[in-house]
Amino acid sequence: MSTFWSVWISVITLAVIFGCTWLLLATRKSQPHQETTEETLGHAFDGIEEYDNPLPKWWFQMFLGTVIFGVLYLIAYPGLGSFPGLLGWTQEGQWETEMAHAEENYAPVFAKYASLSIEEMQSEENASGLKMGQRMFANNCSVCHGTSATGAHGFPNLTDTDWLYGGKPATIKHSITEGRMGGMPPWGAVLGEDGVRDMASYVLSLSGKEADADAVARAKPQFQALCTACHTADGTGMHALGAPNLTDDIWLYGGTFEKVAHTIRTGRNGVMPAHKNILSEDKIHLISAYVYSLSNK
Numbered sequence: 001m002s003t004f005w006s007v008w009i010s011v012i013t014l015a016v017i018f019g020c021t022w023l024l025l026a027t028r029k030s031q032p033h034q035e036t037t038e039e040t041l042g043h044a045f046d047g048i049e050e051y052d053n054p055l056p057k058w059w060f061q062m063f064l065g066t067v068i069f070g071v072l073y074l075i076a077y078p079g080l081g082s083f084p085g086l087l088g089w090t091q092e093g094q095w096e097t098e099m100a101h102a103e104e105n106y107a108p109v110f111a112k113y114a115s116l117s118i119e120e121m122q123s124e125e126n127a128s129g130l131k132m133g134q135r136m137f138a139n140n141c142s143v144c145h146g147t148s149a150t151g152a153h154g155f156p157n158l159t160d161t162d163w164l165y166g167g168k169p170a171t172i173k174h175s176i177t178e179g180r181m182g183g184m185p186p187w188g189a190v191l192g193e194d195g196v197r198d199m200a201s202y203v204l205s206l207s208g209k210e211a212d213a214d215a216v217a218r219a220k221p222q223f224q225a226l227c228t229a230c231h232t233a234d235g236t237g238m239h240a241l242g243a244p245n246l247t248d249d250i251w252l253y254g255g256t257f258e259k260v261a262h263t264i265r266t267g268r269n270g271v272m273p274a275h276k277n278i279l280s281e282d283k284i285h286l287i288s289a290y291v292y293s294l295s296n297k
């Protein structure tokens with residue numbers, strides 16, 4: 001916060017507090033008598049008359065109490081512009097203390113699992129490692145992959161055996177730790193609109209769907225020229241590049257003619273965020289074991 005805004009906020013806050021206090025004291029003083037009287041101000045509305053009495057003592061004292069509380073609070077805690085408060089309390093500080101406390105409690109538990117391999121955790125008697133992994137998955141991954149990890153449009157299903165990058169324990173762990181970035185280039189400009197539609201027919205024919213035979217024949221040589229570097233000559237994909245298998249009927253971006261044509265025309269760039277700076281290595285280990293368990297029952 002700049003000094004100007006800090007001063008601006010402080011001045012307004014203090015002015016309001018002391019202004020209200022002054023108003024309270026000033027009106028109290030200006031009242032001629034401090035005791036309750038029967039005298040009215042002469043206003044009456046709907047049978048209600050206005051008396052000329054001072055505020056009740058308890059009310060007055062409570063008001064002073066709130067002012068004192070407010071001032072003490074602003075001295076102790078952050079509230080006046082950028083003044084940090086004498087107690088040195090911060091949101092981040094509190095969060096860090098709680099996190100450190102949690103780490104301290106859970107470190108021995110995590111350490112136990114760090115010494116087990118992902119395969120070993122699958123056969124653990126009460127599967128408590130997998131259950132911990134599942135809870136962490138729900139907190140960190142389900143927004144994109146779904147609570148049951150079955151994915152959604154653009155977010156891969158993690159419960160089947162169809163992998164973009166591979167389903168070995170180390171590969172899954174790598175996907176989570178370092179993140180992944182799918183790079184499917186756009187082909188609209190290269191192929192032209194007719195070429196894109198022919199190519200969509202060809203891609204659908206790879207997974208045994210009905211497709212126009214002439215279009216398939218026209219696109220085949222172009223597929224061999226343009227697509228095989230990543231998807232391989234028979235279209236089964238390549239884990240090293242995250243290029244999906246096009247011969248099964250499992251689609252990341254949808255398997256209708258229009259959706260496939262859209263993918264080819266404009267390309268796709270799915271991003272799996274890296275989690276190495278978000279989750280500790282031990283946590284990633286547990287989550288990896290859980291993800292591995294989903295397709296290795």
Ligand code: HEC
Nearest residue numbers: 140141144154156163164165166175181182242270271272
């Ligand atoms: C912001 C959304 C998002 C979040 C959060 C996210 N993912 Fe992903 N994840 C993706 C996308 C998108 C892909 C596919 C990347 C691509 O298209 O190349 C992916 C890919 C993966 C893969 C590779 C799948 C394969 O077929 O090879 C794994 C494993 C994975 N995610 C696990 C996780 C786990 C575990 C978490 C939680 C720690 C997580 N993801 C959190 C979006 C996300």
Ligand code: HEC
Nearest residue numbers: 182183184226227230242243244251252253254268269270
């Ligand atoms: C540079 C490597 C590369 C080339 C060349 C390439 N692709 Fe891809 N393709 C990918 C990757 C990587 C993905 C996954 C994108 C993602 O995860 O976001 C993909 C995805 C796709 C998909 C979506 C599959 C699904 O499950 O939804 C289709 C369809 C496709 N490619 C067709 C083609 C066709 C047809 C060509 C040739 C004209 C081609 N690709 C050329 C890398 C490539």
